[in-house]
Amino acid sequence: MKREPTARPLGRAARRLTALATATALTGLAACSGGSGGDDPAGDLNDAGAMSGYAADTTFRATEPVEFSILWTDWPESPVKDSWEIFDEIEERTNVSLELTHVPFSDHVEKRSLLISAGDAPDVIPLVYTGEEQQFAASQAVLPMSDYVEHMPNFQKYVEEWDLGQMIDNLRLADGKYYMVPGLQEVSVPTFTLLVREDVFDEVGAPIPETWDELRGALEKIKAEHPDSKPLADGFEGGSMLNYAAHAFGTVAGWGYGNGTFFDEEKGEFVYAGASDEYRDMLEYFHGLAEDGLLDTESFTATNEGEGTVTEKFAAGEVFAASGAAGTVQEFSTALDATDAKGTYEIVQIAPPGGPAGQVVEPRNFWHGFMLTAETRDHPNFLALVQFLDWLYYSPEARDLLRWGVEGETFTKSDDGEYTLDPEYSLKSFNINLDGDTDIGEDLGYSNNVLSDSTESRALKESYNSPQYVEYIDSVLSTRTPRDPFPPAPLDEVELEQASLLATPLKDTVDTNTLKFIIGDRPLSEWDAYVAELEAQNLQGYLDLINGAYERFAQENG
Template identity: 60%
Template sequence: MTTSNIPPFITGRRSFVGLSAAAFATVAMTACSSGSSDEPVDVSTQNVGAMEGFAADTQFTASEPFEVSMLWTDWPDVPVKDSWRIFERIKELTNVDITLTHLPFSDATEKRNLLISAGDAPTVIPLVYTGEDAPFVSSGAVVPMSDYIEHMPNFQKYVQEWGLTEMIDNIRQADGKAYMLPGLQEVSVPVFSLVLRKDVFEAVAGGIPDSWDELREALLAIKEQYPDSTPLADGFEGQSMLNFASHAFGTKAGWGFGNGLVEGEDGKLAYAPTTEGYKQLVEYFRSLVADGLLDKESFTASNDGSGAADVSEKFAQELCFAASGSSGTAIEFAQALDETVGAGKHDVGLVPPPTGPAGSNVEPRNFWHGFMLSSSITGSENFLATIQFLDWLYYNPDAREMLRWGVQDETYTKAEDGTIALMDGYSLDDFDINTGAGTDIKIDLGFSTFPAESTESRALKESYSTPASIQYIDDVLTTRTPRDPYPPAPLDEAELEQSSLMATPLKDAVDTATLQFIMGDRDIAEWDAFLGELEAAGLQKYVDLINGARDRFAETVG
């Protein structure tokens, strides 16, 4: 492994949802400077290092050694080490040497996009979510990956076996091609939901609430028993809770707001805040604040991690009993309670998002982060070999297991029934596995870092999950219904610029008013006035633009 460093030429906190609308528009315009041919690569001549007979579920080994350059986001608490075993193991298996270009976590998305638009990105661009390829389509800065799927047998196999074909069709851009390939998930459940102090809900409220209305009644009972508490919190600027709650109200909000469009009653897309479901969502959380059940501070605290840490402390002091979080958050809350209440004297766990007026809906089944390829690779003699290597790295089950756990019989063992266990002397502290045992396979060896997160079978996901997390997956899959995928409406270059300029003031107005209404700082009687403010900000023109793109895309894909 060799590395290079990018100087920090942009400052600022990295948004959870990635590129801001203004930066999105800037990239869309600046990316026009690079250009590339629309002709597909002739893989029959650019095949040096490619493997004969490469097939799904087989080990890729390059016929000749070659290098692949990759962007790597540096997490502050997981600095890359030259001694990391992960890169050495990849080279042993594949004959491929990965070289890294580093990006600091603080503004990785912005720097990544500027590198791409300037034509300076390395070959492999990971940590890309669906839709983030849009600004680079017209310039040819990234490779149209859908042109080469026929050379990716692992990808094809698991898209079909896991029932993801329609979802893959929806990631195509306005020209009908896909420029990123996502991480595939055999099962998809909401990562964030409610983390509850289950023992308290059982003892005080008589059970685990299934609906938002039941949650409210349970919180009232807990508030009566623990009068100094504010029993419900978010810790992520409200963005997490509003996101997973919105689906049960038939709308979308928070982190999942996206372009703000949902299916309207007339068969056209409608702006979510103008729907009755959005108003019901706001009124529900407004009532929680009014009754002292929702921690107002946790709805305004920074989402850089400090807000969640504050909620963890409140859990430990029994001032909070329910909060937004993931399976990892549940572990953190439990560890904090071990120090105050005592180990074994509490039960903390993730529960399915509550049901609501729109039923048992949860977020649509989704992908995880994947990758793009810089168009510079189209001139490489190793083009086909690179495609094969990435198909193995991102979608081969053995590769996925290696990225998560390391080397079988060196760092972990695997029983006949598929159960995986770390060997003596190895730990994975992030998941509270053999904590403090010695060598952390993530911090010290590079396994279970972000490349391991992308594609996962259900068995692999469960291999590092606690029994409570596995139960959460089962509960969601058996009691909740994923919403239909949001209809695709990919925009062309000119529309990207227009929509960004229109979307920003609209979203700012929505964020401001939503918080004001929930906190009680604005009378709910002013809801119609709020809708009028959106109209004055150009709402109809924005909705018409997105609906036009949706109609055009439907005609393109036929």
């Protein structure tokens, strides 16, 4: 008989929610009976509660009840509820209870930084993307995870099976260590790309574009048939479209601008992207679209919120191609369904178009992972914490649990790896079983943003996405080449501070003038003057820092 989720005891969940209602509250280390056990699986590590013989593909279970604190980001649309069974299910399997320190999504990065800097952060810091750990590593506020991954067999297994070793090595900082472990992805495709009205492209006789030049040709045909339209839009202040377009032009831009440098293979050194010929070529392309009325420039100055959004323009037949992710497809579809276009349109998420640099997309990426605060090294259950997190983040058992719930209750999994949600349950955030009485996300806590969206096999990634998105994954993997990652150039603590002081005004200048060049507020004939402005902000000194770090790391790591 199936267990009723709502009948589960609420005591532990309610107790968790009393932890810290705001980011200013403090969470102490959990108190447990300590000392090393009779079997010492990890030398001088505090190993109370740790499993002896813990290995990949086994369920971690602490040998005594333990409690760990974790920073929990609260999304407004998915607040933690007393009825969430996910924490009780984790505890039943692992003997580990989690104490939540809550921070709001709106400023979670700032609150996280304050807590860590003050030494008041909980044990586990999730939702960490690569690069975000550097400031905390420099101040030794977080642990070097590379010292402990030998005790993380699932992590090691999938780094090897999914050929991610070099990418992991690229996380190493100036001391040769890395301070966060990321979410691992068996396959990696750009999250944001171009969404197009395929029915409109067919109407004007334009094939789905494979390159940016082909896209321009299609937009010209659409403009001729729909003269009041500006058929291409972004909706993310340009950050999204420039990000995925830049790779095809041989540069970085928008959301992917990073520290502003790009590794020039021929020169064997880093150059500044915003001052490169490739960046200028990209701006010239988008300026041409804007000049000819093919680009909705308002979508490069505003987010997709409020009035006059790209969604509204998509529904009104004013925009026919725009930036977006899998969720944006549904957003656009909902808007179109409220119009006369219902039942007549087809939105396709296409592989990012190619360009002068080839059919190139972003490098393979990690997803968010976690850091451990420096204080956890003295936790009496430190080794148990490392083993538990290895199970939680990297074991297939835990990944299925976090996404779909309890196998045999909320979902089934066939021999060939196909996941099926039981009809009585829904997952509304992904439009699955909308008639189900209990939402496994909203009501039970599965598929939450903090823990679920991290490590994924290809099968797991495809299991909750639409068939259209699966087709998108196939199209990217079969027709596009990921750009090689840049070689490491880790800065030491002093260099990080120097680089930050230089990088910020340089990026501000790039951002301001990128928009001006595209919309025509500054003519591209002033490009050399713009580059001179960057040089006057000590651009060369900044590049010297980056290239010096690159050369030093290459010499030390041969």
